[in-house]
Amino acid sequence: MRHGGYRTVGGGADQGSDPHAAERRLAVDHVRAVHRQLVAPHVFSHESAALLWGCALWRAPARTHVVQGYRASGRAAADVARHRTPVPADQHAEIDGMPVTSLERTVVDCALTMPPLDALVVADSALRHGLDLGEARAILAGSRARNGRRRATWVLEHADAGAQSPWETWLRYVCLRAGMPRPATQVPVPTRLGEMHCDIGWPEWGLLAEFDGRSKYRDGALGAAHDGTTELLREKRRYEAIREAGHDPVRVLAVGGAGVDQVVQRLAARFPPDVRRTFRVNPMLPPP
Structure with a gap:
């Protein structure tokens, strides 16, 4: 993983619905390696x-x-980014x-330092993990950071738990950047097959949009037992019912x-x- 830090390499683990699962595991293992090697708090x-x-x-x-x-000294490892902003006791946790x-605090730090799309992906996901937006806004208001405050405020204002994947966040970001009205997420659509949900939409204008993740049509894309053909037929029936x-x-x-x-032109033409x-x-x- 890094000088003096190693990991056991497994084989063929099921990556579930996350196509970047291997990269995520590698990044988490790197954090673990750094944790075991750091002596100072x-x-x-x-x-x-x-x-x-x-x-x-x-x-x-x-x-x-x-x-x-x-x-950090000039000889500090390049694979670790060190920050000195104090973390109050009530902004500490353990995992x-x-x-x-x-x-x-994590979401605010990301919103202050990351590109807005990257930060919005984190914030959307964090809402599904129990993020308290009011507390995040209070932390931002009390932050001593001089740069990135307007961007961070925008991220917190537009975070939405209805984005169920980074690409759904990307689609919403594309629309917001273009100046479109804020879309609703997971818009319900009653159909003969029951209630369906579209990724984003503007019900007042009858406009719906969906990100089509073609990778889910490959065998094994969502787990070892996932059948791409079955998923394709299921999606076809769903789309026909919505139509x-x-x-x-x-x-x-x-x-x-x-x-x-x-993408912007196609959506804008529907308004x-x-x-x-x-x-x-x-x-x-x-x-983006």
Whole structure:
């Protein structure tokens, strides 16, 4: 894992529904290795703490983040990011015997330092793990950080537990960055097969959108027993039932660069012209 730190390599473990499970396990094992080697008091923070809390991440962290009360020497290991901002006792927690920042402090640290999409993925996921948004806002208000406060405030204001995957957060971020009205998440749709839910939507305009994760159509994508063909047929029946109920969701695939602009154009075309004319790209939010 690092100089003097090793891990046992297993074989073929079921990664469940997380395509980045192997990267997450590697990052967590790196945190464990750092914990065992550090002698001075320390608290794991930022995306490292988010990992330990079980939060989703947009990308695996390149370094382990830790808060320590002293300045690192010039010979400090490059695989550890050290922070000196004090962590009050009520913002401490422990997970699997390792000291971490509280869930609320973790989200605030991420929101202050990470790109807004990355931070929003953490915040969305943290809400599903019991994040107290009011407490997180109080921690941000009391923070001495000078940079990133507007971005962090935006992240806390737009966090939504209804995003059930990082890509669903990505889709919502794309819409918000483009200046679209805030979408609802997990929009209920009554159908002949029962109530279905679409990832995001604007019910007042009858507009729904879904992220289509094509990886789930591969055998084993959601576990060893997962059958891709069965999943494809299930999704086909679901989509047909939604269409029969009078809806035509915009289906979005994972894209980058110019593809993001095309996603925005497809969605924007479904809004009434008077609403569309109000769209303005938020200059604070970089392209995903």
